[in-house]
Amino acid sequence: MAQVAVQIHPIKAFSDNYIWAICPSDSNLMWVVDPGQSEPVIEFATAAEKQLAGVLVTHYHWDHTDGIAPLRAHYGELAVYGPHNTPFNGITHPLHDGDRVTIAGLDFAIIHTPGHTLDHICYLTPKLAFTGDTLFSAGCGRLFEGSPQQMWRSLQRLSQLPAQCQIYCTHEYTQANLAFAAAVEPENKDITQWQQWGEQQRAQAQPTLPTTIARELSINPFMRANLPHMLNTLPVDMQTEGSENWQRFAALRQWKDNF
Ligand SMILES: [Zn+2]
Numbered sequence: 001m002a003q004v005a006v007q008i009h010p011i012k013a014f015s016d017n018y019i020w021a022i023c024p025s026d027s028n029l030m031w032v033v034d035p036g037q038s039e040p041v042i043e044f045a046t047a048a049e050k051q052l053a054g055v056l057v058t059h060y061h062w063d064h065t066d067g068i069a070p071l072r073a074h075y076g077e078l079a080v081y082g083p084h085n086t087p088f089n090g091i092t093h094p095l096h097d098g099d100r101v102t103i104a105g106l107d108f109a110i111i112h113t114p115g116h117t118l119d120h121i122c123y124l125t126p127k128l129a130f131t132g133d134t135l136f137s138a139g140c141g142r143l144f145e146g147s148p149q150q151m152w153r154s155l156q157r158l159s160q161l162p163a164q165c166q167i168y169c170t171h172e173y174t175q176a177n178l179a180f181a182a183a184v185e186p187e188n189k190d191i192t193q194w195q196q197w198g199e200q201q202r203a204q205a206q207p208t209l210p211t212t213i214a215r216e217l218s219i220n221p222f223m224r225a226n227l228p229h230m231l232n233t234l235p236v237d238m239q240t241e242g243s244e245n246w247q248r249f250a251a252l253r254q255w256k257d258n259f
Contacts (some may be wrong), residue, residue, distance in 0.1 A: 003223035004231055005024070005025045005026075005107060006022055006023060006025065006104060006105065008020055008021065008022055008023075008128065008166075008210070009021040009023060009044070009048075010207050010209070011032070011041055011044045012040060013035070013036050013037040013039045013040050013063075013067075014036060014037065016064060016171050016172040016173065017023065017034075017036055017037075017063055017170055017171060017172075018168075018169075018171070018172065018207065019032050019033065019034060019035045019036065019037070019040065019067070020032065020033040020034075020130060020169060020210065021041070021044060021048075021050075022044075022056075022104040022106070023048070023050060023104075024104050024105045025054055026105070028049060028050055028051055029050065029051050029052075029053040029104070029120075030045060030048070030050040030051070030052055030053065030056055030072075030104075031053055031054045031055065031056060031103055031104045032056070033055075033056045033057075033058070033066035033130045033132075033168070033170075034056070034057060034058055034063075034064035034065070034107045034121075034130075034132060034170050035055060035064075035065075035066075035068060035071060036062065036063035036064050036065065036066050036067055037066065037067045038067035038068075038070035038071045038074065039067075041067060041071060042071070042074055042174055046091035047227055051075075052071060052075045052078065053078070053079065053104075054074070054078055054079035054080065054081065054103065054104075055068055055071065055078055055079070055080045055081065055082075055196070056081045056082070056103065056123055056130060057080060057081065057082030057083070057086070057088065057091065057161060058082075058083075058120055058121055058122065058123070058130060058131070058132025058133065058134075058170070059083065059086065059116065059117045059119050059120040059121070059132055059133065059154055060082075060086045060087045060088035060117065061117065061133070062082075063170075064132065064133075064170065065088050065090065068090050069081060069090065071142045072090075075201060078092075079092055079103075080092045080093065081093045081095055081101065081103060082094065082095065082118070082121070083095060083119040083121045084096050085118070085119050086119040088113075088119075089121065095110045095121060096110065096112070097110060097111055097112035097121070097204045098110065098111075099101045103123075106125050106127060106128075108123040108124060108125055108224065109123075109124045109125070110123060110124075111124060111157055111158075111229070112123075113131075113134040113145035113148040113152075113154035113155075113157065113158070114139075114143030114145070114150040114151070114154060115134060115140070115141065115143055115145075115147075115148075115150045115151025115152075115154045115155075116132075116133045116134055116142060116144060116145070116151070117133075117145045117146070118142045118145045120132060120133065120134055120141075120146075120154075122134055122135075122158065123186065124158075124161060124165075125165075126161070126162050126165060127162075127164075127165060127166065127232055128165060128166040128167075128168065128210070129161060129165055129166070129167055130168050130169075130170065131158060131167055131168065132169065132170050133159070133170055133171065134151075134154055134155070134169075135158050135169060135172040135216065135220075135223075136169045136171060136173050136174070136177055137167070137169065137173075137177065137204065137208055137209060137211040137215070137216065137219075137220070138173075138174055138178045138180075138181045138191075138194070138216070138219050138220050138221075139176075139177030139180070139181075139220065139222065139256070140175075140189060140220075140222040140253070141172055141220075142253075142257065143253060148246050148247070148249055148250030148253060149246045151249070151253070152225065152246040152249040152250075153246075155222055155223055155249075158213070159213065159217060160184075161213045162213065163213050163214035163217075164212055164213070164214060164215045165212060166186065166210040166211075166212060167209070167210050167211045167212060167213065167216065167221065168209060168210045169209060169211075170191065172193075172207060172208065172209070174198050174209070174211075175195070175198050175199070175202060175208070177220075178191055178194060178195045178198060178244060179195075179259075180221070180255075180256050180259050181219055181220065181221050183259070184221045184230075184233045184252065184255075185221065185224075185233055186229075188218075190215075190218040190219050194215065194219055199247070217253060221233075221252050222249060222252060222253065225245055225246075225248040225249035225252055226245040228249070230252075231243065231246055231248060234248070234251050234252070234255070235255065238251040238254070238255065239251075
């Protein structure tokens, strides 16, 4: 089935969240991803003359879900897609790893990506993906619930997406992430280049997102933990001879937590 053309708009929430609005070009309907707040969504929909049709949830954290109840109060019944095993109790369309679901005219493949939380899912098409708090530009989510092995595997699954797939994550953390990436790989010129571009974007109050899989594979230390030279970039006390990729990933994540 041919996919409907869509536009994806960032709606700013809190200090550094984006609620992504999915707007198909063939209707006045819209869907939003991870609405932690309702007011900016209602404001955007009103100004754009869009009717909110549904919500996509990546995981249960309050800054991704607190807007859903007030949006339901405002718009009436909404389809709320989300993980089947989530502690959040507002899901109407529970999703499992391997599910395929058409939302807003897009055919999404659902993958379970535990690590940041145990319920986290991502919504993938070959052209665009919503990765919540799993994959950020130049970074990844903190491991609040999952193990380093789980998060490494989740990121490896995302790395299989087509190189030009556009990645829409929830947070504008890119510049802070790139500062860490530059500390890990001072010789990596792609990191310097995207740092400069990011500074220009932020100076004009523009998002640094979406990113692409190709870009992340060149700048994101957490996507690059399997590269042989990454072992030498770790602080000496974190270098483990013959370590597994996930162990290298775990050491990078621990380093970033204290960066
Ligand atoms: Zn989160």
